[in-house]
Amino acid sequence: MIYLSRVRLSRDPQVAALDALLDPAQGGARADAHHRLIWSLFAGDPTAERDFLWRAEGEGAFIVQSVCPPQTSPLFEPPEIREHAPDLRPGDRLSYLLRANATRDLRGEKRNRVDIVMHRLHGLPKADRNARRLDLAAEAASEWMAGQGARAGFEALRTQVQHYQTLTLPGHRGKRRGEPRFGILDLTGEIAVTDPKAFLAKLAQGFGRAKGFGCGLMLIRRA
Structure with a gap:
């Protein structure tokens, strides 16, 4: 419960x-x-x-x-x-709100976890980043939600980015370069439940990282 x-x-x-x-x-x-x-x-x-x-x-x-x-x-x-205690069945469609710190692991000589939006923005010239910010955030968020659904018993039918921001962790002092920052995506959309047990277990755990800073809670209702 x-x-x-x-x-x-x-x-x-x-x-x-x-x-x-x-x-x-x-x-x-x-x-x-x-x-x-x-x-x-x-x-x-x-x-x-x-x-x-x-x-x-x-x-x-x-x-x-x-x-x-x-x-x-x-x-x-x-x-x-x-x-x-949502009573869910396979095929149920749900609308959702989710504030998430969405990351992915880059595997190389050393495992490296990156924010999915920051990672895409870093590949662009600085002059182009503001103009492309929300488009790249939408692409990254859709891929991330598809991956979450594959592991957590749902199919992501629609993913929309309402807002994206970065926060500096409290206590940092010094130059901006190297400061501990994390990104926050405000997402809305629609999902279809494929495995109710797996989905409810993940719903209780939360999605993404930075849960201590107000991320990870998915609010759902019948679509």
Whole structure:
């Protein structure tokens, strides 16, 4: 059993006074702050590993998928919680939303993991990258979703890129060259379920990497 919850930062003035800390403007710092915030809903065992996925919806709202229901927290309004157990059959068509850090492994003398969009952009002259950015992102995302589906029990029927951005990981200091960055794709589209058991298992685990920074949660509904 997994749970899907909607949570929102408390409107209490004491919490609102911390807005610059809880919801900073800089993207990488914001993702890090939000991750720590969501952890407060599952506090208890300091040795526990993360078993939840989350997605920022803006204006202090988040959607959280978790193995255990979130606790109450003075930083949040009472969470809206429901059980999330889709009843799926082969051939079911689903619309989805997915925020993903999509990567692939390049195999050579040394295994190297790359962001699928950055990898394509690096092959272009810098002057051409902005103009080709979304087209290359769409091509890369379609291939990536096809690969995900082959391993996770679905066929990707349609993949659309809503947005692509890169974030610098918090704590980096120094020149931009070599800074730890990762890309985030906001995807929407339609899939057809081929293996419900495999798909539901992957749905619980999440898709792609950087799950601690708000990626990986796929939201689905009947198409």
